Amino acid sequence: MERDEFTLVRDMLRAFATRFRTGSADDVKAQTRADAQRALDDLGLTGLRRTSPPAATVQECALLAEEHGRQPLTTSLLGTALLAPELLRLLDDGERADPVHGDRPTVALAGDLRFPDPDAVGLVAWDCDGADTALFVHAEGRVTEHELGAPAPTADLLRGVRRASAEGRPVGRLTPGAHRSWQAYALVVVASELVGAARSFVGQSVDYARERQQYGQPIGSFQAVQHQLADATVLVEACTSAARYAAWCLDSETPDRALTAARVAKAEVNSSAVEAVYAGMQVFGGIAQTWEHVAHLYLRRVLVGATALATTADLLTVLAAPEATR
Amino acid sequence: MKGPTRTLDPDFGLTFSMFYISAVGKGVPAVDFELTEDQETIRKAVAGLLRDFDDRYWMEKDRDHAFPEEFYAAVADGGWLGITIPEEHGGHGLGITEATLLLEEVARSGGGMNAASAIHMSIFGMHPVVVHGSDELKRRTLPRIARGDLHVCFGVTEPGAGLDTTSITTYARRAGDHYVVSGRKVWISKALESEKILLLTRTARRDEVEKPTDGMTLFLTDLDRDRVDIRPIPKMGRNAVSSNEVFIDDLRVPVEDRVGEEGQGFRYLLDGLNPERMLIAAEALGIGRVALDRAVRYGREREVFGRPIGMNQGIQFPLADALAHLDAAELVLRKATWLYDQGRPCGREANTAKYLCADAGFTAADRALQTHGGMGYSEEYPVARFFREARLMRIAPVSQEMVLNYLGSHTLGLPRSY
Ligand SMILES: Cc1cc2nc3c(=O)[nH]c(=O)nc-3n(C[C@H](O)[C@H](O)[C@H](O)COP(=O)(O)OP(=O)(O)OC[C@H]3O[C@@H](n4cnc5c(N)ncnc54)[C@H](O)[C@@H]3O)c2cc1C
Numbered sequence: 001m002e003r004d005e006f007t008l009v010r011d012m013l014r015a016f017a018t019r020f021r022t023g024s025a026d027d028v029k030a031q032t033r034a035d036a037q038r039a040l041d042d043l044g045l046t047g048l049r050r051t052s053p054p055a056a057t058v059q060e061c062a063l064l065a066e067e068h069g070r071q072p073l074t075t076s077l078l079g080t081a082l083l084a085p086e087l088l089r090l091l092d093d094g095e096r097a098d099p100v101h102g103d104r105p106t107v108a109l110a111g112d113l114r115f116p117d118p119d120a121v122g123l124v125a126w127d128c129d130g131a132d133t134a135l136f137v138h139a140e141g142r143v144t145e146h147e148l149g150a151p152a153p154t155a156d157l158l159r160g161v162r163r164a165s166a167e168g169r170p171v172g173r174l175t176p177g178a179h180r181s182w183q184a185y186a187l188v189v190v191a192s193e194l195v196g197a198a199r200s201f202v203g204q205s206v207d208y209a210r211e212r213q214q215y216g217q218p219i220g221s222f223q224a225v226q227h228q229l230a231d232a233t234v235l236v237e238a239c240t241s242a243a244r245y246a247a248w249c250l251d252s253e254t255p256d257r258a259l260t261a262a263r264v265a266k267a268e269v270n271s272s273a274v275e276a277v278y279a280g281m282q283v284f285g286g287i288a289q290t291w292e293h294v295a296h297l298y299l300r301r302v303l304v305g306a307t308a309l310a311t312t313a314d315l316l317t318v319l320a321a322p323e324a325t326r
Numbered sequence: 327m328k329g330p331t332r333t334l335d336p337d338f339g340l341t342f343s344m345f346y347i348s349a350v351g352k353g354v355p356a357v358d359f360e361l362t363e364d365q366e367t368i369r370k371a372v373a374g375l376l377r378d379f380d381d382r383y384w385m386e387k388d389r390d391h392a393f394p395e396e397f398y399a400a401v402a403d404g405g406w407l408g409i410t411i412p413e414e415h416g417g418h419g420l421g422i423t424e425a426t427l428l429l430e431e432v433a434r435s436g437g438g439m440n441a442a443s444a445i446h447m448s449i450f451g452m453h454p455v456v457v458h459g460s461d462e463l464k465r466r467t468l469p470r471i472a473r474g475d476l477h478v479c480f481g482v483t484e485p486g487a488g489l490d491t492t493s494i495t496t497y498a499r500r501a502g503d504h505y506v507v508s509g510r511k512v513w514i515s516k517a518l519e520s521e522k523i524l525l526l527t528r529t530a531r532r533d534e535v536e537k538p539t540d541g542m543t544l545f546l547t548d549l550d551r552d553r554v555d556i557r558p559i560p561k562m563g564r565n566a567v568s569s570n571e572v573f574i575d576d577l578r579v580p581v582e583d584r585v586g587e588e589g590q591g592f593r594y595l596l597d598g599l600n601p602e603r604m605l606i607a608a609e610a611l612g613i614g615r616v617a618l619d620r621a622v623r624y625g626r627e628r629e630v631f632g633r634p635i636g637m638n639q640g641i642q643f644p645l646a647d648a649l650a651h652l653d654a655a656e657l658v659l660r661k662a663t664w665l666y667d668q669g670r671p672c673g674r675e676a677n678t679a680k681y682l683c684a685d686a687g688f689t690a691a692d693r694a695l696q697t698h699g700g701m702g703y704s705e706e707y708p709v710a711r712f713f714r715e716a717r718l719m720r721i722a723p724v725s726q727e728m729v730l731n732y733l734g735s736h737t738l739g740l741p742r743s744y
Binding site: 222223224227 | 638639640643
């Protein structure tokens with residue numbers, strides 16, 4: 001996208017996010033969720049990469065995912081506007097058998113929210129607000145479309161997760177290269193949203209450390225607080241760089257290299273984003289332990305996010321293997 | 327003052343019964359964290375004895391790679407070397423609790439691992455000989471160890487057998503009334519300075535025995551320089567005591583130098599493993615304590631930005647954190663030695679103590695170095711030396727990873743991973 005154009009899109013998303021952010025866990029209601037999703041849908045972001053060549057780069061999509069992660073939002077940007085459309089785009093490189101029935105699909109994952117292994121059972125549709133069906137990429141690259149079922153339990157109070165029908169309609173098959181690109185893209189987008197969450201939460205705790213007075217001075221003047229925040233900032237920078245580099249790789253490198261970079265990024269984010277949010281929570285003190293405070297919304301997002309698609313153990317095991325066998 | 331003598335309380339068993347409720351409801355404290363008077367005496371006496379061996383002394387010995395003869399003589403003359411050797415063989419027959427207190431204090435005196443390693447083998451290394459050696463072998467060696475005129479080293483590790491001890495290949499072939507030993511050992515501390523070596527060999531190859539731990543035989547024998555070539559290994563720290571490559575070429579070892587029975591050597595070493603871990607833990611603890619003391623002193627004295635650096639939480643908290651970890655590690659060590667002296671199982675505690683003390687000691691030394699800023703890197707202050715020495719404790723004689731292997735499989739019952 002042109003620079004101005006992208007800035008415009010990002011500012012729209014930012015304005016939306018500020019308006020529809022969840023102020024507290026008790027505000028999460030069916031009606032507010034639906035209103036927020038409708039407002040997001042109105043931004044028309046599903047078509048960002050539907051043209052050929054795509055209008056938006058992966059880097060731009062990743063920045064939008066970061067932006068979305070900055071606020072506690074219930075809306076499905078990742079599932080319905082970024083992941084499912086990209087999957088359909090990649091399918092066009094392979095065998096696109098049948099049209100998709102849903103108007104607004106999201107993606108389905110294995111029951112534990114990870115990429116499926118060959119004998120995965122119990123699918124869930126992930127990031128479902130506003131979605132009507134879910135697309136599932138099987139371990140060997142086949143893609144099927146599934147109906148949405150009852151809500152599934154998840155610790156992330158903001159993310160809509162529902163059961164998905166076991167049987168799916170065939171939609172097509174990803175080529176091996178497209179499958180790698182798909183995994184890389186999914187890892188990057190999910191990692192980017194977590195980066196946004198960690199960055200924003202650490203930022204909020206820095207603000208709090210400036211304001212909150214104890215012993216007659218801002219708590220941020222105590223080195224023990226200051227240094228924790230400095231360390232957290234280093235962690236946020238590390239995972240930001242890793243995620244943005246992986247996004248760049250998707251725009252500029254082979255699918256293999258992009259997938260490696262995306263795995264590194266997700267592994268970095270899995271630990272750093274969680275650590276950074278822990279640090280931020282420590283700085284908020286007791287207030288962060290309350291239900292009303294947004295801290296646990298961020299914590300839940302990064303904790304569940306750190307296990308989504310691929311856990312650190314999954315990633316490090318693959319990264320430790322010789323390149324040729326990954 | 328002289329070392330412990332026969333006049334000490336014969337019932338040296340510790341009243342350190344903090345984990346066992348002794349007399350609840352009788353107005354007696356259920357938990358007693360005090361050392362006994364005799365143990366307190368050991369501490370003070372050792373500290374007093376070593377006061378004269380200052381930072382300069384250790385700095386020079388370390389720099390010059392010179393064995394600390396004067397220190398060794400002072401400890402020997404004080405009667406401390408035989409602290410755990412039975413009385414009938416010229417020692418004091420005290421427990422591991424006392425031995426750990428001694429080594430902790432020795433490391434803490436500022437001598438660190440240079441001091442501890444100079445005497446480590448004498449303090450407890452003869453355990454397999456005490457328990458399994460023949461009377462004749464004991465009579466020949468133990469009194470000399472206690473007096474200090476017999477230096478011994480311990481030869482287990484080989485180039486191809488580090489932690490995996492049963493892979494050693496140094497071979498002892500029986501030939502009439504003696505054995506002929508050939509092989510190569512590595513890392514053998516104090517070999518250069520030693521008259522004898524407590525040597526682990528194979529008398530049957532690993533592929534000839536049912537269990538890999540079978541077929542290993544232990545000797546306490548002379549390091550005959552005509553048959554044994556000893557070459558010091560340049561190393562990162564603890565340089566007052568050498569660690570060496572030892573090339574053994576047809577060394578004749580009389581049968582009388584065999585410790586216990588042929589083929590049982592590995593089992594004899596196992597007996598000593600837990601107390602060995604406790605001693606190492608005590609040394610790591612001592613070095614952590616002295617590093618922390620020096621850091622605190624420096625933190626009070628050094629002024630930057632118009633105030634003592636110790637006034638910054640960025641300096642103070644890491645030191646306070648190091649203190650908390652040292653204190654916690656010490657408690658586990660005390661529990662471990664108490665259990666051992668009571669004859670109770672203590673594998674879990676011994677391993678945990680080694681693990682926690684090695685980490686706490688190293689972390690304290692690392693923070694002490696940081697506290698000293700640029701000066702920490704200079705050899706003018708002892709913290710760089712403490713840092714180099716404390717690092718060793720996470721590797722030898724058993725690495726932190728192997729401790730976790732022990733806890734994972736033996737204590738937690740998870741499947742063995744290797
Ligand atoms: C200064 C110094 C003095 C020494 N003095 C003596 C001495 O007097 N006598 C003597 O006999 N030896 C001595 N040693 C040797 C010491 O005991 C060994 O270095 C130690 O046992 C580690 O063995 P290694 O160095 O061969 O490491 P290795 O066994 O090669 O291990 C290398 C690394 O792999 C890890 N590792 C190995 N196996 C496993 C596993 N199963 N699971 C997880 N991690 C594993 C280890 O933890 C370590 O990090 C000394 C060593 C030093 C450095």
